[in-house]
Structures are given as structure tokens and as C-alpha cells.
Amino acid sequence: MVWKISMHLSCMIFLFFSSLGLLIVSIQKLCLNLITLIEWEIFSLNSTSIVFTMIFDWKSLMFLSFVLLISSMVLYYSGGYMHGDFNFNRFMYLVLAFVFSMSMMILSPNLISILLGWDGLGLVSYALVIYYQNEKSSNAGMLTVMSNRIGDVAILLSIGLMFYLGGWNFLFYTYYLNDEMNILLKFLVVIAAMTKSAQIPFSAWLPAAMAAPTPVSALVHSSTLVTAGVYLMIRFSPALENSKSQSFLLIISCLTMFMAGLGANFEYDLKKIIALSTLSQLGVMLSILSLGFCDMCFFHLLTHALFKALLFMCAGSIIHNVHECQDIRYMGGLVKFLPLSVMYMSVANLALCGFPFLAGFYSKDLILETAFMSSLNMVSFVLYVFATGLTVCYTFRLIFYSLSGVINLRVMNCIDDNSNLMLNSMMSLGAGAIIMGSFLSWLIFPEPSMICLSIMMKSLVLVVSGAGAMFWLYFKYYKCKLFFKFFKIMFLYFFYSSYVIYTLFIYFKFTKINLKTGYSYYKYIDKGWSEFMGPPGLYTVFFKFFFFLNIMQASSIKVFMKMFMFLMIVFFFIYI
Template sequence: MHMVSVVSLGVSSMLCGFIFLIKMSNGVVSIVEWELMTLNSLNVVFVLIFDWISMLFLCFVTLISGSVMYYSGSYMSGDKNFDRFMYLVLAFVLSMGFMVLSPNLISILLGWDGLGLVSYALVIFYQNEKSANAGMLTVLSNRVGDVAILLGIGLMMNLGSWNFFMWGGYIMDEDWMLLKFLVMLAAMTKSAQIPFSAWLPAAMAAPTPVSALVHSSTLVTAGVYLMIRFCPALEGSKIQGILLIMSCLTMFMAGLGANFEYDLKKIIALSTLSQLGVMLSILSLGYPDLSFFHLLSHALFKALLFMCAGVAIHSVSGYQDIRYMGCLIKFMPLTVSYMVVANMALCGFPFLAGFYSKDMILEVAFMSWINFVALILYILATGLTVSYTMRLIFYSLSGDYNLGSLSNVSDDKMMTNSMVFLGVSAVSMGSLLSWLLFPEPYMICLNVFMKSLVLLITGIGAFLGYMFNIMVITYTLKSLKYYKYVAMFGSMWFMPFLSTKKLSEVSLVNGVFSEKLMDKGWYEYLGGQGLYYAFSKMFTVLNVLQVNNLKVFMKMFIISVVIVMLVFI
């Protein structure tokens, strides 16, 4: 079962890559439709689109999924529910495939809801209270986006078709502002933008191979992919300004939170959140091709980073706190080498995969007409990304030896073998993709200061991230002096608290009030019980009339005559 799945995904990846090259070279788009039913003048159809975007993304999804499943063969080998895990991951990949190949808002819902359902099943895979709470937060947050998609389907009935791929350029702001807002809302919930960011770190309760898959190419990228497909409808729209400021705030908040976080998986999850903000911010500026480029390059090194983190967690007896690690470079050199490559690609180190996409995004953003707040958030988020990366490297890879005496720290052959292709891709795929996607170079005009600003921010962030943490490690807990600020920045501006405890308190109080006043009050009086009482009385009268008793009819006749006489006399 395990190896069959890996081989199948590998073959699928090669096939999708081959089709992508054909579609890219001849520019042909193939659309397959199955008509399910006709509703008045509307055709409800199941649509699949095969163009270079869908084929390239599907190639990456299947490639990373195959690597992750091979990796899971060692990581999950001791789990008694191993087969269940494999079926769930395959269902996850299948849902993402439906999502990628659908340009129709109805057929996209099949993959969209499938991702939400299977992600819930995977988050609660380890059956304990923490996983159950994280799963509930994940599924309820994503449910907001599902409702937005359903409302969008209702609105698009006016167009006579749900195929947004065809109608994108015709949807103007004046008539379709609500539809654009709903699609943006759906994308923001799936990609965990503010104020829906709390579920992304909570979803780390899932096994690490699932995290590698979810945070690289599947669940969280579904919202970005939907916005890339919907981008022609957003050109010149007021929605772009809202999306820009929300995504810039998200990447700043995630970068700040990662600098105060000690859970290894949550640090990497917050880095994903920051990069999703980068993708959506450049998309809101009108560059969907750059957003797609960063989506693909980010998928490679983020999957690699999670897989390296999984090996490290396995080795240190299951601890995820980076303060319990340290000096791993001496015990697992191969895994740490992959991890450093992935981290450097995340920072945009020259000539690695992340450099080509991230550097171009920042330069295009600096060249665009953006407001001063968005520019400052871009600069701060870039510096914070390098800062938390260097902090992670210092604490877990190159710092003091803090491992427990029972830790069996060494490279795992099966796990490291699964990282080979991703490691090579994290180094070389950025340049390859840039040649494929941008055969004609972008014209970027910046002065010397703005051109060197990215390099300057990166250097300052790296220096501060490394030096501050060397100075902090005096084991005197100086952060307790500024506990309020540390608690706020480290908890994503109290968003998990507001998304769970406060929200549930408000909803429960209002729920009890509405139940007493409405469900057991006026709704009963005017609804079920009231209607039952009224119909009972009415049927009693009808029953008497249907007996055909002469006395009844005589009484009715006399009453009718009296009423007529009173009216007309």
C-alpha cells in the first residue's frame, strides 16, 4: 500500500510535468465538461481545466505528496493506524487535485470541502483533547470560507454560469462587489489571513508529515490558488486595497510571533503564514504570475523544512521545544544540511529557490504604487523572517548542547532519502522556474538605495536575530520583566484567545438567550405549537361541517341571512 502510493504519485507527477511542457509550448487550454443537470436556463456542469497553471501546480502537489508519503513510511511506521493515515493523505491529495482542476465554482466546492473535512480528520489523528480542540478550531474557521463560496454560487446564478474562468474579465465592481468580497473572504479563511490566523499554528497537532503536506502545497495554498484564478475580476477593484493591507499585516504579525515562539513546528507554521501574506500581497498589487511563482518555490523548501523538523523531533524523544535541542549539527549532519538549505531559501539567500521569487516580489512591490504603511510592513516582515530563521538555527542546530540523556540523535536513512529530490529542488528549481515562467525579463527601475534595501534588511535581520539570542541565553528569564509585551507578540496579538474562548463565551451567552426567547418562546408560540393549535381548531370546525347534519346547515343559513340583512338594511 505504502510503496504503491509513492510510485503512483511519482508517475502522476511526471505525467503532469510532461503535459505542462506541452501546454506551455503551444499555449492550448483544454476544458472537459460533464453536464449534470439543467436548472431553468442554468447548466449545472462538472468542469475540469487542463492548462499550464493547473498542470504545473498538480505536478508539484503530487511530487511533494510522493516524497511525504515515502517519508511517512519511516516516521509513522510504529503507528497502529498507519493504513488509515495513508488513505487520509491520499484523500487529501485527491481533494486538492479536484480543487486545482476546477474553474467552476460548484465543482471547486467538491475539492474545497474535501480539503476541510480531511484536514479535520488528520488534525485529530492523535486522539487527545488538544488535537480535538485544534481540529474544531480548524474546521470551524474553514467553514466560514465554505459558506462564502456557497453564497457566491447563489450570486453567480445571475450570470447564467458558474465558470469564473470565463467571466472573470466581465465582472465589474459596481454590480459584483459582494461576489468579489465573498471570494476574498473564502481565500482569507483557507490561507489563514487576519483575522482567521489562529487555526494555522493550532493545526500543528497533526502528524509532522501532514504538516509538511498542508503547509507546502495543499490546504493553505488553496486560497491563494483560488485568488490567482479569480485575479482578472480583481483588476482595478476596491477589494485589492483591503487584501493588500490584510496580507501585509498578516506577514508582519506572523514574523513577529515566530521571534517569540519556542515550538519548532509552530515557528515553521508561522513562517508559512508570513509567506502566504507575501503571496496574497503581491497578488493584490496585480501580479498573479509572481504570486504563483513564489507559491511553487515556497512549496519545495517548506516541505523540506518540515521533514527536517520531523527528523529532529523524532531524534530528541518527541520534544518540540527548541530549547531542548542544540548542537544537532554534530549528530545529524545530513538532515541539518538540508534544514540549513531550506532555511536559507526561506530567507531569500542568493541563487537558492526562494531568492528568485522573493527578491523579484520585493523589488516589484517597492516599484509599485503602494502606500507607506504597506511598504514599512514589507520591510519589517522581511527583516523578521531572517531574524527568526537565524534564531531557529542558533537554538536548535548550532547552539549549546541541551539534549536529554535518552536522546538517540542520528540521521534516519529512509527519511533523508525522501528529502534528496526536495533538497536539490530547493537549490535549483528557482532558476529553472524563472526561465520557464518568465522567458521575457521584467523591467524593474529602482534607485541604488531601494535596490540594495532588500540585501540591507536581510543582513540587519540576520545579525539581530543571531546576536539577540546569544545575549538572551543567560538563563535569567529577562523576558519576564516585559511579560505583557512578550505574551502579546508571542500569541499572535491574542488571536487564538479571541478566536476560541471569547468567541465561544459570546456565542454561548447569546445562544442561551435566543433559545429562551425565541426557540422556546415566540418561535414555539407562532411556529410549531401555535400552528398545531390553530389547525386543530380549524379542522374541528371543518369536521363538524362535513357531517352533513341538517341542523348545522340551517343554523349556518340563518346566520348568513342575518349578516346580509344587517349589512344591507
């Protein structure tokens, strides 16, 4: 017990003070506009150098400071949540390995060195998803790692395509990559970002990854791993301007934002609702990035990391107190038993909805108004509006089922806020969810932006948010079943709630085709012609030949007598 407490406390203290130091250095570099680049040449091939590169600018250092801050709080939180776990030390080492891989990915502007952190994220994420060794975790881990391998292959192919440029430091080439020569390279990078950030059609792995422990979900699947693709696109953003891949990324991110919001309204698993909310916010980030506003995307990435990690921590506190039950239909009335956890969860939910003067308000409201002001097509505009309303809708639904209402617990449990480790970590991130939005807005955007919108467009965000809340309350309190019956008749209830659109069509369909093809190859090639014409057939031929040579070299008189008689018979028949 002493080792467990000292381990997570020492790691928390080290990461927390490292986060503060990096935040101060990033503010200094932002104010002075400084960039430090370190390169180590491993070897040179013809005119191309293989180098290990690290960049220290305000974006990388600030993002790394937020990653270390959330990691320190998650490690401190794990001391209470994972108390009594026999594999606690292994869990701590895996989380630290994940933080190291994420740091490698953030500080690398080179595709060769970024691949180390990129693959490390996938490997450690798989190990964390299968931490609870059961069939569900194994299936979720396999789905996670196979989905992310698509992005890894895309990164490897993009490394091959960048060879002719003379190097892999993409910061030197992003301003000069045109569509005529490099459209395939851009699409490969976009595909890699889509897989890591779980965009359509690679969205199924993020809700499935909720099989991991809740501290892992707070760190990996809310603020760090899933934002690695967004961070890569921020670095590649100059190459996306006026590109075909930009329009492709816009429509994909808007569809993801809408589909995730709609799916969250039909989900009853607490962690999957928050995971679908994360998926929706990732769509918001990539959509504003595809419109050309990478700084706003980075701003929302930082603020979202704070309140979404807090939301997962609050969900973990609730799940821990109701004896590992994650179905929100069996909760209710928790505000009477968990006042502090419910307070922090309400702050995170309000920040997610963009409540004024919380962290999400400064970034999300700015993103929506900027998107409405830009040259947005009608399809993307409609998806933006509906996704905003659906966010408030599923947030109110979550609050009604779990925090307020009547008590629906199946058994009488002893529920109270008695874990100081969990509450203190939630308090730190709760303070960040309240004040960091304004702090970052003053820091990243010191000059006010001019947004020209009509009164109707200006009030559209508030109207849609209110309409989303009223929409769910109307259908809930007035017992109007027509809406839900319509979805049931059209099979959309099962369609969205279990994400069959992704798992069944994308994965099972192609997996079935691949398995049939593999079985045919195994039956007719591997166990068929390959047995006669391939290595097994050659082995049989050579074996017989060398067996004959071995007999010939044995110098046996019987062998020579047989050979002599055979030759005599042959000559006899020839002359006759």
C-alpha cells in the same frame, strides 16, 4: 509490515511518475499556449446550466504535478516516520483522499465543481488534525474546521450571486466583473481565500493545526491546503484589477506577513515557528498578487512548496529523534548527531531567507524588487521591509537554538540519521529546493524583466536581511534584556507568542457572545414560549382533542348518558 511498506511504496511510485508526466505536459502547454477545457452538463435550469468543468492548462497541470511530487515524498517519508502506528492504513487513505480533493480543486474553474474539492479539503484536513485523539488535537481540529467553514459559506454565497450571470465558470466572467455590480461577489471570494490561506483575522487555525502528524504538516499545512486560497485568487486575479478588494487584500496580506514574522520570533515550538513562517510567506504571495503580478505569485507558490515541505520534513526528523520533543530550548548541538538532516534543514532555511541561487532567491527577490518598484503605499512598504528582516531574524534564532550551540537535551538519547526512508525523501525535495528555482524562472519568465531601482532601494533587501540577523545576534550574545522587558511590560510577549490577538479576541469573544445568545434562545424560546405556542403546545392541544374524539367514537353508553345529562342541565339553566 509487508502491507505497510508495499502500500506507501506503491502510492509513492504512482504519484511520482504521475507528477513527472504532468510536468512534461504542462511544459508543452506552456510552450504551445494550449488550454484544454472539459465540460459535462449535469442538468439545465431555465437558461442556466449546472456543469462539471475541468481545465487543463499549464498552471493547473504544473501546480498539480508539484502537489503530486510532494505527496509522493510525504507518503514515502511516512513509511519511516509513522512506523509502528496501528492506524497507518487509515493515515494513508486520508492522505490519498486529501490529494484527490486537492486535484479536484486545482482542475475546477467552475464554482459548483470547485466546491467539491474545497469542502473535501476542509473535511480531510479536520480528520488529519484530530488523528492523534486527545483534547489538544480535538480543540485544534474544531478551530480549523470552524474557521474554514466561513470560507465555505462565502463560496456558497458567491455561487448564489453568480446565478444571474448565466453560469458559474468564472474564467469567462473575471474580465467583465466591475465594482459597481459585483463588489460583493469579489469580497466574498477574497474572504474565502483569506480563510483557507489563514490571513488576518483567520490566522489562529494554522499554528493550532500543528497538532497533526508532521508528514501532514509537510503536505497539508505548507504546500497544498493553505495555498488553495492563493490559487483561487490567481484564477480570479483579472477581476481584482483596479478594484477596491485589491487594496483591501494588500493591506491584510502585509499585516499578516508582519504579524506572523513577529510572532515567530517569540515562539519556542519548532512546528509552530515553521507554521508562522508559512503564514508570512502566504502574506508575500497574496500581497504581490494584489499588486497585479499573478505569475510571480504562482512562481513563489511553487518554489515555497518545495523548501517549506523540506523544512517540515527536517523538523519531523529532529522531533522523531529527540523523542517527540518540540521545544527548541531543549535541543541544540544537533549538527553533531544529525548531519544530513541539519544539512537539508539549512538548505531550506537559506532558501526561505532568499539566499542567492537557491529556490527562494529567484522568487522572493523578484517579488520584493517588483513590489518596491510598483506604486506601493508607505504602510505596505514599511511592513514589507520589517517582514523581510524578521524572516532572517527568526531563521537565525531557530538555527541557534536547535542546530548549533550547546546540547540541551533533557536525557541522553540515541540520535542518528538511521531512517533511509526519511532521508531519501528529504534528498529529493532538497534537490528541488536547490535547482527548481532557476528552472522555473527560465520556464515561466523566459524574457528578462526590466527593474529600475536606485542603488539604495536595490540594496535594501540585502541590508534588511543582514540587519535582521545582526539584530537577533546582538540581543542574544550581549544579553540585552531591555528589548524583551519592554515587550513583557507591554504584554506583547504573551500577545504575539500565543496569538491571543486572534484566539482570544476573534474566537473567544464572538464565541462567548454566540453562546450567551444561544442560551437565551434556548431558555426563553425553545423551553419557554415554544412549549405553549410552538409544536409542543400544538401537540398538547391536538392530543387532548383526539383523545376526546376517541372517547366519542367508542360508542360507550356511559358517554352518551353523561352528554345527555349535561345537555339537559344546560337547557334547564337557559330556560330558567
